[in-house]
Amino acid sequence: MAASSPRSSAQILDLAGIRLRFGNHEVLKGVDLKVEAGQVVVLIGASGSGKTSLLRCINLLNQPYAGRIDIDGERIFDHDNHGRDRIRLPMREINKIRSHTGMVFQQFNLFPHMTALENVMEGPVIVQMKSKAEARARAMELLASMGLEQHVDKRPAQLSGGQQQRVAIARGMAMNPKVMLFDEPTSALDPELVGEVLKAMVALAKSGMTMVVVTHELGFAFEIADRVVFLDAGRIIADGPPAEVLLHPEHPRLKGFVTRFHESAEMLRPFLDAR
Amino acid sequence: MFDYTVITSNWQLILQGLWVTLYYTVGSIAVGLAIGLVMGLIQLSPFKILTYIGRIYVEFFRNIPLLVTLLWIYYALPIFLGVNITKGWAGFAGLSLYIGSFYAEILRGGVQSVDRGQTDASVALGMSYVQRMRRIILPQAIRRMIPPLAGQSIIQMKNTTLLSAITVPDLLYQGSYISSFTYKPMEIYTAIGAIFLIILVPLTLILRKVERGHVGGH
Ligand SMILES: Nc1ncnc2c1ncn2[C@@H]1O[C@H](COP(=O)(O)OP(=O)(O)OP(=O)(O)O)[C@@H](O)[C@H]1O
Ligand SMILES: [Mg+2]
Numbered sequence: 001m002a003a004s005s006p007r008s009s010a011q012i013l014d015l016a017g018i019r020l021r022f023g024n025h026e027v028l029k030g031v032d033l034k035v036e037a038g039q040v041v042v043l044i045g046a047s048g049s050g051k052t053s054l055l056r057c058i059n060l061l062n063q064p065y066a067g068r069i070d071i072d073g074e075r076i077f078d079h080d081n082h083g084r085d086r087i088r089l090p091m092r093e094i095n096k097i098r099s100h101t102g103m104v105f106q107q108f109n110l111f112p113h114m115t116a117l118e119n120v121m122e123g124p125v126i127v128q129m130k131s132k133a134e135a136r137a138r139a140m141e142l143l144a145s146m147g148l149e150q151h152v153d154k155r156p157a158q159l160s161g162g163q164q165q166r167v168a169i170a171r172g173m174a175m176n177p178k179v180m181l182f183d184e185p186t187s188a189l190d191p192e193l194v195g196e197v198l199k200a201m202v203a204l205a206k207s208g209m210t211m212v213v214v215t216h217e218l219g220f221a222f223e224i225a226d227r228v229v230f231l232d233a234g235r236i237i238a239d240g241p242p243a244e245v246l247l248h249p250e251h252p253r254l255k256g257f258v259t260r261f262h263e264s265a266e267m268l269r270p271f272l273d274a275r
Numbered sequence: 276m277f278d279y280t281v282i283t284s285n286w287q288l289i290l291q292g293l294w295v296t297l298y299y300t301v302g303s304i305a306v307g308l309a310i311g312l313v314m315g316l317i318q319l320s321p322f323k324i325l326t327y328i329g330r331i332y333v334e335f336f337r338n339i340p341l342l343v344t345l346l347w348i349y350y351a352l353p354i355f356l357g358v359n360i361t362k363g364w365a366g367f368a369g370l371s372l373y374i375g376s377f378y379a380e381i382l383r384g385g386v387q388s389v390d391r392g393q394t395d396a397s398v399a400l401g402m403s404y405v406q407r408m409r410r411i412i413l414p415q416a417i418r419r420m421i422p423p424l425a426g427q428s429i430i431q432m433k434n435t436t437l438l439s440a441i442t443v444p445d446l447l448y449q450g451s452y453i454s455s456f457t458y459k460p461m462e463i464y465t466a467i468g469a470i471f472l473i474i475l476v477p478l479t480l481i482l483r484k485v486e487r488g489h490v491g492g493h
Pocket of ligand 1: 022027045046047048049050051052053054
């Protein structure tokens with residue numbers, strides 16, 4: 001269980017007052033989020049509430065127009081409320097910071113012209129300038145931990161969705177990230193493949209990895225998350241332990257959301273109990 | 276009667292023309308590729324000015340008939356610049372600039388056809404613009420670009436016949452020359468057409484096969 005894994009209190013992520021807009025549409029309306037080392041934070045919310053957008057702000061795939069972002073005590077972003085920079089990092093610095101965050105996408109986004117092994121080696125070799133031998137050894141280790149040792153030389157097109165997503169997790173982990181970001185990692189999977197990906201994520205969480213996970217798998221949230229954060233129309237309106245947020249929702253919109261997903265959470269229970 | 280001797284007795288002139296045609300075809304394709312690469316990629320850069328330069332270049336040379344471009348470079352440009360431009364250089368420049376604009380479009384389209392998720396994934400790994408172009412985007416884009424690039428290059432060989440309008444002695448020019456003193460246009464122009472068919476039909480068939488293999492492979 002979450003409580004039994006080692007937790008220190010060092011702050012890995014500290015987002016304050018994050019505002020993001022696309023054109024005139026304000027998608028994030030001042031989001032504060034702190035994540036401690038080793039914590040698993042699950043981000044839930046209705047479609048269009050801004051979950052993906054928030055996740056993409058963390059590694060600056062989206063540029064907020066206001067707010068502040070610290071990763072592991074390092075200030076990577078700071079804009080005032082008028083979109084002016086308080087700090088402006090050169091692209092090289094931003095890329096370096098990005099390389100310390102791993103991201104897993106709903107659509108996997110593996111590199112189709114590379115094998116599973118090459119996908120996992122790509123970041124360490126090209127971005128971190130590691131030697132091929134070192135990167136290969138680490139990649140093999142990670143792929144094995146994902147149960148993919150049989151598939152290292154296959155291209156993504158030859159792998160099932162569940163296998164592809166596990167390669168994607170290994171690819172993120174290969175960068176030795178300070179935090180792993182997951183955007184609905186099981187939403188594009190056939191139902192029978194969801195379990196294997198969740199299992200890999202559970203193992204990751206138990207190993208002490210700091211994780212921010214957008215998911216509709218409330219069963220996963222309930223069992224694994226240290227905190228569940230509910231996003232509603234670009235604002236965080238609930239943030240607390242899973243039992244509190246999911247079982248005793250106070251905010252009416254959160255209540256509605258949780259009730260709607262209650263059934264699917266029940267359906268997942270057998271898998272999580274069998275773990 | 277079809278008089279073969281017109282062709283056999285002038286084969287050297289025809290061969291010279293063929294050589295010139297191939298020379299301009301290959302040369303302008305090579306230079307055009309370099310131009311197209313630059314003009315295609317700058318349109319994808321985040322810098323507005325570069326994007327406009329690329330756009331203007333493409334629309335300019337794509338929409339002026341090649342014959343007009345060739346005549347203009349050979350006859351009009353020297354007047355503007357006050358320098359002499361040989362017909363060889365004028366022809367080479369016209370052909371290269373023309374095909375470069377088509378290559379640029381193919382390149383831009385090819386890169387833009389690569390899924391956005393590929394950019395997201397490589398950016399998330401911390402790759403720079405150059406790294407992700409070189410390692411992730413271009414390798415995927417080039418696969419898709421090969422058929423249209425090859426198709427455009429085949430058209431380029433046919434386009435070289437326009438060089439005869441500025442008196443570059445290509446295959447067609449040599450044909451006209453031979454027919455001017457033999458008075459046998461039927462034989463000569465038939466032979467010229469046949470040479471294009473002999474070279475381009477096999478290339479087209481190979482291209483189609485590659486294309487089919489490509490589609491099947493994905
Ligand atoms: N690149 C973009 N350009 C314009 N609008 C965008 C863009 N990305 C997201 N949006 C808008 O921002 C809002 C929030 O989108 P976001 O993808 O963050 O929601 P989400 O909570 O992840 O939803 P879902 O559960 O459907 O994935 C939506 O209204 C969406 O239309
Ligand atoms: Mg989303």
